[in-house]
Structures are given as C-alpha cells and as structure tokens.
Amino acid sequence: MKFLNVLLVSTAVAVGYIGKAEACITAEQDLDGRSSPSSSASRTTNVYKSGACINVKCQTTGDTLYGSNIWDYVLTLSSKDGKYYLPDTYVKTGYSGFDPNIPRCSSGGGGTGAGSDIVKKAQTQTGLPYSWGGGDNNGPTDGICCSPSGYDDRNVKGFDCSGLTKYAIYQTKKISLDHYTCSQYNDSRGKKIAYADAQPGDLIFWGSDSQQCNEHVAIFAGNGQMVEAKEHGVPLGTHPLRTGHAPYVVRF
Structure with a gap:
C-alpha cells in the first residue's frame, strides 16, 4: 500500500491501553512506517498488517498531513521489528489533538534523540x-x-x-x-x-x-x-x- 494515498485508516478501534505507557489500536489496513515524523523520511512498508494491534508508545508533532501534525511513535513485533512513526491521521486515536491517555514523546520526537x-x-x-x-x-x-x-x-x-x-x-x-x-x-x-x-x-x-x-x-x-x-x-x-x-x- 502507498503511504500517502492508499493508507486511509478510516476507523481504527482502540482496544485498550497497556498500563499508562502505551496504547493498542487495531490497524484497519496495512501501514507503512517512517523513520521520523516527516512525509519525506525513509519509509518501511507494511510495518503493521491489517488487523494487527498498533503498539503506540507516545505521540509527537511533525509534518502536517490532512490537517493534523500529530504523529504516533510505535514499536513493531514482527519480522520488521523496529521503531517507526505513523501519522495519527492514519491511526486515528479519536482525538483532534494529543490523546490525553497516550504520553508525549520526549527528546524532540519519539526516541530519535x-x-x-x-x-x-x-x-x-x-x-x-x-x-x-x-x-x-x-x-x-x-x-x-x-x-x-x-x-x-x-x-x-x-x-x-x-x-x-x-x-x-x-x-x-x-x-x-x-x-x-x-x-x-x-x-x-x-x-x-x-x-x-x-x-x-x-x-x-x-x-x-x-x-x-x-x-x-x-x-x-x-x-x-x-x-x-x-x-x-x-x-x-x-x-x-x-x-x-x-x-x-x-x-x-
């Protein structure tokens, strides 16, 4: 799936919060990940497959896509293990701004340092x-x-x-x-x-x-x-x- 014009996650459903440090949100379609919160950052395809639990660790700001500059910093538990950013436009935590149940990323964006x-x-x-x-x-x-x-x-x-x-x-x-x-x-x-x-x-x-x-x-x-x-x-x-x-x- 193309990152900007195909990955339109219309209704990702929150399935629960893991403690107070991260959220699990169901992916409605295959999702690509970015190395930083920018549409020009390097991309890894299909870091989450449709139906998988998106492991959101924290939220940060980055490029504005479709009216939102909120990005979700995520971890994967698959063959593409790693740390990635997903635009919240695609994850849809249900809030117009930062989700109060998800921590803000420190270090200027998720762990890039x-x-x-x-x-x-x-x-x-x-x-x-x-x-x-x-x-x-x-x-x-x-x-x-x-x-x-x-x-x-x-x-x-x-x-x-x-x-x-x-x-x-x-x-x-x-x-x-x-x-x-x-x-x-x-x-x-x-x-x-x-x-x-x-x-x-x-x-x-x-x-x-x-x-x-x-x-x-x-x-x-x-x-x-x-x-x-x-x-x-x-x-x-x-x-x-x-x-x-x-x-x-x-x-x-």
Whole structure:
C-alpha cells in the first residue's frame, strides 16, 4: 500500500491501553512506517498488517498531513521489528489533538534523540562564562566589544545566547545558524511550533520587537527547564523557564 494515498485508516478501534505507557489500536489496513515524523523520511512498508494491534508508545508533532501534525511513535513485533512513526491521521486515536491517555514523546520526537542531543550538547558547556559575541559552530570563542551595557569581552572565552544555540544546533544537526537571535527565529530551515507544543531541543525566544526575538534565545530542555547563556555574571547552565517568550519556538 502507498503511504500517502492508499493508507486511509478510516476507523481504527482502540482496544485498550497497556498500563499508562502505551496504547493498542487495531490497524484497519496495512501501514507503512517512517523513520521520523516527516512525509519525506525513509519509509518501511507494511510495518503493521491489517488487523494487527498498533503498539503506540507516545505521540509527537511533525509534518502536517490532512490537517493534523500529530504523529504516533510505535514499536513493531514482527519480522520488521523496529521503531517507526505513523501519522495519527492514519491511526486515528479519536482525538483532534494529543490523546490525553497516550504520553508525549520526549527528546524532540519519539526516541530519535535529536532534540535531547541538542540539549545535551549545550549542557557540555555548563559553567563557561557569558561572553558577548562568543561562540561558534565549533565551541567557545573570545567575545567582541562592546555589549549594549559596555562589556568588552575580547578576552573572555565563552558564549552569548545565540552563540550557544549556534554551537548546539551545528554539532547535532550540521545546520550553521547566523549568530543573531532574530535570524535564528526566522531561519527557513527551522519550523515554528506553538510554545505549548515545545519539545526538548526547540529554541525559545524573547524580545521587545513585534516578533519577540531580538533580545534572547535559549534551548528548551523539558520539565520546566532551559539551557542558556543568560547574561554577564551568570555561568552558562540549565535554568528554570521564564515567561515573556515569543508564542512560537523553532525546531531544527
């Protein structure tokens, strides 16, 4: 069956929840799986056959298909053992958004590790000083002169906020970002996601301009935390989330 134009699962029936960690939903037709929550990701045919119990581990967001950007992260128990993503359009858990009975995927999408890897990479720099203009794709650098507050950081090796995000994204995704918060916010390679749907590894922005992106950027770490190079005098680290952010995060 073709993934996008044939697998129209009209009435998948929930047959029960396995504890509180996953759901079993009956497949109405053969289902292909994707390696990530994207219609362009690599595909494995018939990871679930018609009538099989779909083992949904968690839900995440990805490409929008037929009006929904919810994807189900599943495990298979067949000759095609593996971990796959199915668009919830085809699984149909019965909710217009996230099913409250199914956990949300951590790590920026089911277990691919991309989101959590961004967080972990940023956290490897914990304790370094804030340095205005500091940081690049490869690590901490001397900063520049001079910050709006008059700091001359030409001899301070570390990161500023957008230098840290530039480093973490490049090290994990090989995407080279500009060293400026609003450029990162509007980078066409990223995807704007409602803040309420933020996942670890997403970039959060603050600012006084109309887009709320011209002052600061941090990395969402989950559990009410973010990783950031905050300001002079505060070592780089993981801090509690603050309010006043832009309504969207950016996912790379």
